[in-house]
Amino acid sequence: MTAQIIDGIALSQKLRTQVSLGVAKLAQQGIKPGLAVVLVGDNPASQVYVRNKVKACDEAGFHSILEKYDATLSEADLLQRVDALNSDSSIHGILVQLPLPAHIDAQKVIEAISPAKDVDGFHIASAGALMTGMQGFWPCTPYGCMKMLESIGYELKGKHAVVIGRSNIVGKPMALMLLQQNATVTICHSATGNLKDITLQADVIVAAVGKRNVLTADMVKPGAVVLDVGMNRNDEGKLCGDVDFEGVKEIAGYISPVPGGVGPMTIAMLLVNTLKSAQR
Numbered sequence: 001m002t003a004q005i006i007d008g009i010a011l012s013q014k015l016r017t018q019v020s021l022g023v024a025k026l027a028q029q030g031i032k033p034g035l036a037v038v039l040v041g042d043n044p045a046s047q048v049y050v051r052n053k054v055k056a057c058d059e060a061g062f063h064s065i066l067e068k069y070d071a072t073l074s075e076a077d078l079l080q081r082v083d084a085l086n087s088d089s090s091i092h093g094i095l096v097q098l099p100l101p102a103h104i105d106a107q108k109v110i111e112a113i114s115p116a117k118d119v120d121g122f123h124i125a126s127a128g129a130l131m132t133g134m135q136g137f138w139p140c141t142p143y144g145c146m147k148m149l150e151s152i153g154y155e156l157k158g159k160h161a162v163v164i165g166r167s168n169i170v171g172k173p174m175a176l177m178l179l180q181q182n183a184t185v186t187i188c189h190s191a192t193g194n195l196k197d198i199t200l201q202a203d204v205i206v207a208a209v210g211k212r213n214v215l216t217a218d219m220v221k222p223g224a225v226v227l228d229v230g231m232n233r234n235d236e237g238k239l240c241g242d243v244d245f246e247g248v249k250e251i252a253g254y255i256s257p258v259p260g261g262v263g264p265m266t267i268a269m270l271l272v273n274t275l276k277s278a279q280r
């Protein structure tokens with residue numbers, strides 16, 4: 001059996017087209033969705049991420065600003081900038097690119113963002129809203145994974161979903177979203193002793209670890225849906241996920257590749273969240 005590929009590039013393009021239509025509708029009311037991206041320091045990966053996010057905003061017809069600061073920016077100054085963006089009526093979403101330099105308390109900065117503009121969905125109010133099933137912004141990466149499942153018409157009710165990884169930005173919100181759709185959810189992490197026993201029971205597996213080959217073909221039930229969130233480099237320096245794609249695609253029913261899977265979906269969901277914020 002060879003798995004069907006869940007094409008994150010095609011799906012994200014579809015979503016981005018829908019976002020552009022939403023932007024055109026808002027323009028009739030004189031509103032343009034605005035996203036502010038704040039980058040502190042010169043982490044090369046962060047620079048690529050923010051460039052891609054700003055480019056996606058421009059393509060969707062958003063107003064976007066990129067604020068770049070030296071790594072020596074003080075926490076107080078960053079908090080002041082966030083505060084100014086909170087009060088800027090042309091800005092509907094604020095994204096502070098992580099990681100921040102060590103002298104800045106990232107959680108404090110995230111909590112300083114107005115929950116109404118927390119399009120990354122990392123604020124404690126957004127996390128609480130997701131946990132309690134209230135309206136709020138969902139973190140973009142797991143939200144993108146949910147859209148991928150929706151795109152293949154996958155019915156989660158009664159299925160066993162296994163999430164590998166329990167970070168606040170991917171693993172935990174992913175598990176809550178799957179639970180909200182009535183899946184039975186198991187969360188695995190670095191202290192899980194019998195990972196293979198658990199994944200072999202899974203109808204859906206989301207790998208969000210950050211280590212190559214965390215999931216191999218012998219760990220997957222035939223026909224399972226496998227979503228690969230991981231972003232790693234292989235021995236040749238090429239981008240790869242957490243899943244042994246070549247092996248697992250022979251067993252799974254559906255699989256998302258890296259690159260071209262969850263990554264583009266994350267950016268698309270950022271646009272979706274920012275549009276939603278402007279619509280509100």
Ligand code: NAP
Nearest residue numbers: 141165166167170189190208209210229230231262263266
């Ligand atoms: P993270 O904060 O480092 O969390 C990794 C999780 O994996 C932790 O919960 C950790 O367990 C668990 N883990 C580590 N080794 C494990 C093992 N051998 N078996 C099972 N679980 C293990 O990372 P993250 O921010 O969630 O990101 C995860 C990956 O997704 C990274 O590669 C990141 O680059 C990628 N990512 C991609 C996107 C995208 O748009 N495609 C977005 C965000 C993140 P403990 O909690 O016990 O330490």
